[in-house]
Amino acid sequence: MTDYSIVLKSWRKIFEPDCGTLRDILSPEATASDWQSLLDYLSTDHRIQYSEDGTICSLPPLDTIRQRSEKVSVALSIQMEGYTINSYFFIPGEIEMDLLPDEINSENKAKSVFDFLSSIARVLDKEVFLTGEGVNGNVAQLRSAAVLFVNPARQFSLRPEFANGQEPTAKSAL
Numbered sequence: 001m002t003d004y005s006i007v008l009k010s011w012r013k014i015f016e017p018d019c020g021t022l023r024d025i026l027s028p029e030a031t032a033s034d035w036q037s038l039l040d041y042l043s044t045d046h047r048i049q050y051s052e053d054g055t056i057c058s059l060p061p062l063d064t065i066r067q068r069s070e071k072v073s074v075a076l077s078i079q080m081e082g083y084t085i086n087s088y089f090f091i092p093g094e095i096e097m098d099l100l101p102d103e104i105n106s107e108n109k110a111k112s113v114f115d116f117l118s119s120i121a122r123v124l125d126k127e128v129f130l131t132g133e134g135v136n137g138n139v140a141q142l143r144s145a146a147v148l149f150v151n152p153a154r155q156f157s158l159r160p161e162f163a164n165g166q167e168p169t170a171k172s173a174l
Contacts, residue, residue: 002158004114007148011110013162014130014147015101022133025085025117027095027126028142034124036062038095039076041123047079065089080116082109095124098133118154125152 007014015023027034042048043059050059053072065074069089078085083103090096104110113130121128127139129146137145148158 001155002148002163004156006163007114007156007158008107008111010158010163011104011107014158015104015110015113017102018132020100020102022098023101023147024129024131024133024135025095025097025099025120026129026131026136026142026146027120027124028093028129028137028139030093030095030124030126032062032092034126035095037123038120041119042076042078045119049077049079051075051077066092080109080112082106083112085116094136095120114150114156117150121150121152122154127151 039059039062048059050057050065052068052074059076060068066089068074074089076087076089078087078097083099085097085099087095087097099113104113117128117130127143127149129142129149131142131146135142135145143149143157146159147162148156150156
């Protein structure tokens with residue numbers, strides 16, 4: 001695990017803009033129950049906007065979203081302070097959200113992303129991964145491919161090349 005202070009100090013490298021590519025937030029091997037727990041949490045603790053074919057609607061249960069996604073384009077936007085996290089419900093067995101690294105242009109916004117990841121890990125009781133766009137795999141594969149990940153105990157693990165030249169050391173929780 002990586003000391004949280006190293007994660008926070010590394011925010012510029014973690015969110016370095018790369019020609020418009022996204023950072024993905026992933027929780028693989030997700031069940032319908034995981035998805036519904038996430039939706040319940042987001043609708044209670046965050047400003048969200050659900051849409052179908054671009055038309056804003058109230059957030060339905062997951063089963064309805066899945067049915068509608070076969071006919072229309074569905075999207076969930078989570079309005080954070082100064083940036084947005086989006087989900088398009090592409091893969092039923094995986095929770096995937098994305099954000100534009102260009103929007104994470106301050107330590108406060110980076111901390112907000114890290115707090116969000118920690119909260120999701122706690123809600124799902126699973127590890128949550130921050131990866132480059134299009135990276136996928138099972139939990140073991142993502143542990144080595146992710147920029148960072150956090151477990152339900154709020155312990156972070158940061159890939160060494162993102163740690164501003166510092167080797168990850170002692171574990172630390174938020």
